[in-house]
Amino acid sequence: MSTIFTKIVQGEIPSYKLAEDDRFYAFLDINPLAKGHALVIPKQETDYLFDLPPALLGDLFQFAQRVAEAIRRSVPCKRIGVVVLGLEVPHAHIHLVPLNGESDVDFRKPKLKLLPEEMTALAGKISSAYQLNVKREA
Numbered sequence: 001m002s003t004i005f006t007k008i009v010q011g012e013i014p015s016y017k018l019a020e021d022d023r024f025y026a027f028l029d030i031n032p033l034a035k036g037h038a039l040v041i042p043k044q045e046t047d048y049l050f051d052l053p054p055a056l057l058g059d060l061f062q063f064a065q066r067v068a069e070a071i072r073r074s075v076p077c078k079r080i081g082v083v084v085l086g087l088e089v090p091h092a093h094i095h096l097v098p099l100n101g102e103s104d105v106d107f108r109k110p111k112l113k114l115l116p117e118e119m120t121a122l123a124g125k126i127s128s129a130y131q132l133n134v135k136r137e138a
Contacts, residue, residue: 027123035075
């Protein structure tokens, strides 16, 4: 049975897409800790992040690095935090969370409630920044 993340990649469930290539997908978390909180996943359905083949794991983090840079350019913050929990969805994923302090990555605190229009605008801004990063690298 497909995970919710696989269904997102396949377009069966809508998402606020930030970036995508043939192996990876990044989208805004719909229950964010901070504006710009994103999830980065491999399209390959693998439950545990560290079960990914080493080369794919390395490439996933390089993809996440480009997404994190796009978030940093789009959302006022000091840093982008990286969190790997992997318990809530059985599909490898990385949380990228804009940070201004350590408490910003407390998953027990209440999540933000952003309007769909805010999520769409934020996703568009981050996606545009991502595309600029990709063009600079080319």
